Amino acid sequence: MTEKTIRIDIGKDLFGANEEAATENATSFKKHGILAVDIMGSVGTGKTQLIETLCERLSGRHRILMLAGDLATTIDADRVASHGVDTVQINTGTACHLDARMIQVALREVNLSDYDLLFIENVGNLICPAGYSLGAAKKIVVVSVTEGPYMIRKHPLTIKRADLVVINKIDLAQALEFNIESLEEDIREVDSKMPILRVSAKTGVGIEDLMTTLGL
Amino acid sequence: MTEKTIRIDIGKDLFGANEEAATENATSFKKHGILAVDIMGSVGTGKTQLIETLCERLSGRHRILMLAGDLATTIDADRVASHGVDTVQINTGTACHLDARMIQVALREVNLSDYDLLFIENVGNLICPAGYSLGAAKKIVVVSVTEGPYMIRKHPLTIKRADLVVINKIDLAQALEFNIESLEEDIREVDSKMPILRVSAKTGVGIEDLMTTLGL
Numbered sequence: 392m393t394e395k396t397i398r399i400d401i402g403k404d405l406f407g408a409n410e411e412a413a414t415e416n417a418t419s420f421k422k423h424g425i426l427a428v429d430i431m432g433s434v435g436t437g438k439t440q441l442i443e444t445l446c447e448r449l450s451g452r453h454r455i456l457m458l459a460g461d462l463a464t465t466i467d468a469d470r471v472a473s474h475g476v477d478t479v480q481i482n483t484g485t486a487c488h489l490d491a492r493m494i495q496v497a498l499r500e501v502n503l504s505d506y507d508l509l510f511i512e513n514v515g516n517l518i519c520p521a522g523y524s525l526g527a528a529k530k531i532v533v534v535s536v537t538e539g540p541y542m543i544r545k546h547p548l549t550i551k552r553a554d555l556v557v558i559n560k561i562d563l564a565q566a567l568e569f570n571i572e573s574l575e576e577d578i579r580e581v582d583s584k585m586p587i588l589r590v591s592a593k594t595g596v597g598i599e600d601l602m603t604t605l606g607l
Numbered sequence: 608m609t610e611k612t613i614r615i616d617i618g619k620d621l622f623g624a625n626e627e628a629a630t631e632n633a634t635s636f637k638k639h640g641i642l643a644v645d646i647m648g649s650v651g652t653g654k655t656q657l658i659e660t661l662c663e664r665l666s667g668r669h670r671i672l673m674l675a676g677d678l679a680t681t682i683d684a685d686r687v688a689s690h691g692v693d694t695v696q697i698n699t700g701t702a703c704h705l706d707a708r709m710i711q712v713a714l715r716e717v718n719l720s721d722y723d724l725l726f727i728e729n730v731g732n733l734i735c736p737a738g739y740s741l742g743a744a745k746k747i748v749v750v751s752v753t754e755g756p757y758m759i760r761k762h763p764l765t766i767k768r769a770d771l772v773v774i775n776k777i778d779l780a781q782a783l784e785f786n787i788e789s790l791e792e793d794i795r796e797v798d799s800k801m802p803i804l805r806v807s808a809k810t811g812v813g814i815e816d817l818m819t820t821l822g823l
Contacts, residue, residue, distance in 0.1 A: 433649055434733060434761060435754035462734065462764075466757050485764070487703055487734040515761065516732040517650060518678065518703040537753035537783075538651035541682050545650060545731065548678075548701065566782040567753075 409523055412491035416526025419503065427509040428605065429525050431549065432533035433542070434515035437559040439467040440592040441533060441601075442510045446474045448598060449508065449607060456506040458497050460489040460514040467512055477501065488519035491526055508607070517542065521549035529605060535560045536569040543577035550581045555588065555604060562591040625739055628707035632742025635719065643725040644821065645741050647765065648749035649758070650731035653775040655683040656808040657749060657817075658726045662690045664814060665724065665823060672722040674713050676705040676730040683728055693717065704735035707742055724823070733758065737765035745821060751776045752785040759793035766797045771804065771820060778807040 420427045432438050439459075446455055457478045459468035462485065468478040479497045481489060489511065511527060513520040517534075532553040534542050537560055543550055550556065556578050564571055571589065578585055586604060590597035636643045648654050655675075662671055673694045675684035678701065684694040695713045697705060705727065727743060729736040733750075748769040750758050753776055759766060766772065772794050780787055787805065794801055802820060806813035 433651070434758050435649070437755070462761060464757075464761055466760065485734070485738065487732070514734070516703070516734055518701070518730070518732055519735070522701065535753075537751075539653070541680075542650050544682065545678060545680055563783065567779065 409491050412495055413524040413526040416491055416494055416498075417528070418526075419498075420509065420526065420528065423503040424507055425503065425509050426507065426529070426605070426607070427511065427525070427527040428529045428531060429511045429513060429520075429527035430531045430533060431513045431517065431520045431553070432515065432535070432559075433517050433538060436515075436533045436535035436538065437592045438512050438515070438533050439470050441557065441559060441590070442471055442512060443474055444592045444595060444598055445510070445602070445607075446471060446476045448602065450474065450476060453508040453607065454506045455508045455510065456501060457510045457512065458489075458494065459512045460493070462486075462514065471510075471512075477506070483514055486519075487514055487516055488523050489513050489525060490523045494525050517546045517549050521546075521552050529554045531555045531557055533557045533559050534574070536564045536567055536571065536574075540570065540573065543574060543581065547581045550578060550585065553585065555586045557597075557601065558587065558589050559592055561589045561596065562594050625707050628711055629740040629742040632707055632710055632714075633744070634742075635714075636725065636742065636744065639719040640723055641719065641725050642723065642745070642821070642823070643727065643741070643743040644745045644747060645727045645729060645736075645743035646747045646749060647729045647733065647736045647769070648731065648751070648775075649733050649754060652731075652749045652751035652754065653808045654728050654731070654749050655686050657773065657775060657806070658687055658728060659690055660808045660811060660814055661726070661818070661823075662687060662692045664818065666690065666692060669724040669823065670722045671724045671726065672717060673726045673728065674705075674710065675728045676709070678702075678730065687726075687728075693722070699730055702735075703730055703732055704739050705729050705741060706739045710741050733762045733765050737762075737768050745770045747771045747773055749773045749775050750790070752780045752783055752787065752790075756786065756789065759790060759797065763797045766794060766801065769801065771802045773813075773817065774803065774805050775808055777805045777812065778810050
């Protein structure tokens with residue numbers, strides 16, 4: 392390599408910096424006794440409604456903070472805040488995922504000692520968020536019976552990196568003639584030991600199981 | 608700027624190179640008398656089914672090529688190929704969108720003189736594809752009544768860059784208690800002149816209107 396040839400590997404540097412920040416976040420959450428949950432999924436899979444339903448059940452016995460990732464709006468943070476939960480909106484502009492440093496910037500706005508449970512709603516898509524660890528102890532992927540039959544097979548990497556897959560909106564499965572068994576087979580094909588929960592954030596079905604699985 | 612300070616603006620370079628390739632593609636399509644249509648939308652909105660339905664109606668009078676963008680699978684290209692249409696699968700790995708140079712690489716596999724209509728199915732999400740022109744004459748955004756009420760408000764930039772918005776799966780609107788009027792208002796708030804079509808790729812409702820709008 393001559394003196395004039397300087398190669399800057401932006402991708403590697405960014406990922407490296409992200410991993411470092413994610414580790415810092417994880418350490419900070421542990422120090423403050425906070426369970427942090429990173430919730431990923433496409434637009435319209437019901438991530439926000441799931442967080443709302445969890446907050447309704449848990450706000451009596453947990454001090455909850457919610458970070459909402461979205462390109463431009465505050466719709467999701469506003470919905471969760473309406474349940475009396477503290478929220479911080481992170482608007483990413485054109486970025487299709489949150490990263491660990493965005494979480495650090497957002498957490499400067501709050502006092503971590505005030506909370507013991509953190510829900511992070513990632514930007515709505517199943518591709519980009521999987522590549523960026525935020526330092527959360529649990530990564531949930533929310534899929535929905537409204538997404539058609541191929542969303543698992545098209546996103547194996549995202550599923551692989553999850554700790555838990557929630558199949559949401561199961562109350563609509565019959566109307567949509569959706570085959571949940573087949574979807575679960577797709578998930579097991581990616582990871583035979585992946586915990587899978589059938590949930591309806593709307594009706595409340597499966598929410599108790601989800602809380603138990605998260606140790607809440 | 609000293610001799611040792613070299614700044615490489617990767618983002619600008621990539622976008623610049625993409626615009627150049629997109630212009631080349633547009634010129635090539637025009638030269639060969641090909642109408643190229645870039646179809647964007649989230650996973651599960653029915654992009655592939657829409658292309659299948661269009662191919663069924665149009666394959667008698669058009670010579671159709673379909674390029675399918677997907678992270679890893681050939682599911683969509685296989686579905687369209689089953690209708691006797693030529694397809695090229697572009698697997699993007701972890702990239703959340705197609706770009707104009709990927710189209711150039713894919714088109715090396717075919718003889719453009721064999722076609723007059725090109726459907727490009729972009730990678731399934733509503734965020735990334737909007738930033739990358741492919742050189743297509745028409746950009747269609749496909750949204751679905753299964754995506755919940757906020758998908759337009761969360762992706763105004765994607766809508767702004769479209770030539771046409773297709774609201775798909777309207778046959779499910781009633782079962783999902785979905786308010787199509789409200790969604791159309793959201794679209795008009797972004798662009799008051801945006802053409803909007805209500806379609807069911809499954810039942811065929813609205814497909815004739817779509818073909819007329821595309822001049823097919």
